Amino acid sequence: KLPxxxxxxLSKQQAISLEKALDRLGRRDIGNVLxxxxxxxxxxxxxxxxxIFGLSQKERKEVYSSLRALVTERTTKSKSVKTNGNGNGNGxxxxxxxxxxxxxxxxxxxxxxxxx
Numbered sequence: 001k002l003p004x005x006x007x008x009x010l011s012k013q014q015a016i017s018l019e020k021a022l023d024r025l026g027r028r029d030i031g032n033v034l035x036x037x038x039x040x041x042x043x044x045x046x047x048x049x050x051x052i053f054g055l056s057q058k059e060r061k062e063v064y065s066s067l068r069a070l071v072t073e074r075t076t077k078s079k080s081v082k083t084n085g086n087g088n089g090n091g092x093x094x095x096x097x098x099x100x101x102x103x104x105x106x107x108x109x110x111x112x113x114x115x116x
Contacts, residue, residue, distance in 0.1 A: 005052050005053065010052065014048065014051070014052060017048050018045075018048050018049075018052075021041065021044050021045035021048055022045065024041045024044075024045075025041055025042065025045060028041075033067065033071045034068065034071055034072075037064055037067060037068070046060070047060075050063070077100065
């Protein structure tokens, strides 16, 4: 299960800060993940959310590090498929894709477990 914070239990300051941060983001186009995590207004929103979940600075850095690694890996794999073709006909690609998907799901769950 993915926990969702009960926003009715946020402090008034948390609610105001969250609303302002979301409003600022809503006024601009959202970039790719790697650009977004470097953006000051995105980091402000993340700080509020991480605070609501009670994450330490070390845990916050680990979330960003894991996110960068996952995005980089997925981008690299996507480019690899485009460069090498789809591999139809030998069945190896399907098995490899299933293994990669299972590995990706496991790492996502590990990241969520770490955050929570």
